[in-house]
Amino acid sequence: MNLSFSKLFFVLAFVFGLFAVMVIAKSVLIPLSMALLVSFILFPVVQKLEAWGVNRLLAAFLSLLMMFLILTGFLTLFSTQIMNFSDQIAGFTGKIMDTLSEVIVYINGNINFIEDLNREELIEEGISWLQASSGTLLQSTFSTTATLFTGIFTTIIFTFLILIYRDGLTKAFVSFGEVENQDRIFRMLQKIQRVGKQYLSGMFILILILGFANSIGLLLIGIDNPFLFGFLAALLSIVPFVGTTIGAVIPVLYAFMSSDSLWVPVAVVIWFWAIQVIESNFLNPKIVGSSLNVNALVAILSLLVGAAVWGVAGMILFLPFASILKVICEEFDQLKPIAMLISNDISGDEKKAAKNSMWIEKVKGWFK
Structure with a gap:
């Protein structure tokens, strides 16, 4: 077998160039990519509205409005639990500092890193550090929130434009191919749209199933705000492998901080472990995995x-x-x-x- 170093060089140069562009232009490419996937799932809705005689601009606007109302409804549904949770977080600060100080004093007592380590002084130092860093934390939170809302607004604009200019965009992509291959390229674009739609619809169904399963388990265990933690863990499952673990850690930590019994966080761990096993081996492969392949x-x-x-x-x-x-x-x-x-x-x-x-x-x- 003959190895062509020129072809290998061009392939590697293209790959590195592609990743460089993706990193440099991520502020534009991320909302554009999100908008492309969202437009895949809204496209059938727009088509149905247009079949009923609705103008294309109005159909795209109504589909986005429907999605916005659904998301707003979910946020409104959980708003009370979010407020309750934010109030409880303030009360957990003292308990967190007490727990950390006891752990540090215990470790220092057995290993003796620092001489004459006092628990009360350690708590005071921790509280002082939290107060000093609160300004930086607030500034970082504000910056992250502003970036998030900017990305969401840009995604909505891109989605609207993709939906109303979809025919022109499709014709432009098809025209890149030779005349005899244009029908094949058009079918490829249809298949891409179908894969994106099946993935998003599958993820939506999976989030609903996991959200209710997690919430029912937390409700039976006796955790406050069960639907908030249950659906938060389900939403984090969008991130493969890592999201399900993070989604389980949050309610476990909350159960540990809010309950005096060790069996409550242990029960949460066992429930989420069972849900994750079922999701990884049965639900995800059948609902989402079949569309991704x-x-x-x-x-x-x-x-x-x-x-x-x-x-x-x-x-x-x-x-x-x-x-x-x-x-x-x-x-x-x-x-x-x-x-x-x-x-x-x-x-x-x-x-x-x-x-x-x-x-x-x-x-x-x-x-x-």
């Missing part, structure tokens, strides 16, 4: 690369992007081996093995 290795790489490039937004977006990349690669003979690497279709039958053998030969010919 991405293997576990690519999913983990998407999570790590997305976190390195775009942070939390990348952890959410790069997994459906990997599935979209698979759809694109399946339409080009030279890129079909990449689609094989991404795909989760693993079968031992002879027909599949013969196809795999054929594409392995194509991989060998990449650098000839």
Whole structure:
């Protein structure tokens, strides 16, 4: 097999250039990517409204308004629990400092890092540090909130524009191909839209199921604000692998701080562990995994690369992007081996093995 260093150089240069652009222009690309996925799920709604005789501009506006009302309804539903939780957080400060001071004094008593460490002085120093850092924390919170609302507003604008200019955008992308391949490119775009819609609708269904399951368990255990913690953990499951763990840690810490019994946080841990096992092995593969068709290795790489490039937004977006990349690669003979690497279709039958053998030969010919 002959290795073409020129082709290898251009491939690596393209990959590094692509990631450089993604990092530099992330303030634009993140809301644009979010808007693209949101437009995928709102597209059928806009089509239905237009079939009823509604103007395209008005149809796009009404679909976005409907989504906004649904999100506002959820926030309003949990607003009371959010206020109760914020009030309780202030009361937990003293308990947190007491617990930390006892742990530090106990460790210091056995290892003796610092001579004559006093628990009351340690608590006073901790409170003084919290008061001194509160200004920086407030400034950081304000900056993060402003950035978040700016991103949401930009995403809404991009979504509206994509919905009203979708025909022109589709024709432009189709025109990049040769005349005999334009129908194939159009079908590829339809498949991409279908994958994005199935992923988002699947995630919505999964969040509802996990939210109610988590909330019912917390309600039975006796945790305050069960629906707030239950649906918060369900929302965090959007981030693959990491989100479910973080979503479970928050109610466990709350149970530890709000309850005098150790069995309450232990019961929360057991309940969330059982829910996570069911979600990982049954719910996610059936509801979301079937639409993505991405293997576990690519999913983990998407999570790590997305976190390195775009942070939390990348952890959410790069997994459906990997599935979209698979759809694109399946339409080009030279890129079909990449689609094989991404795909989760693993079968031992002879027909599949013969196809795999054929594409392995194509991989060998990449650098000839």
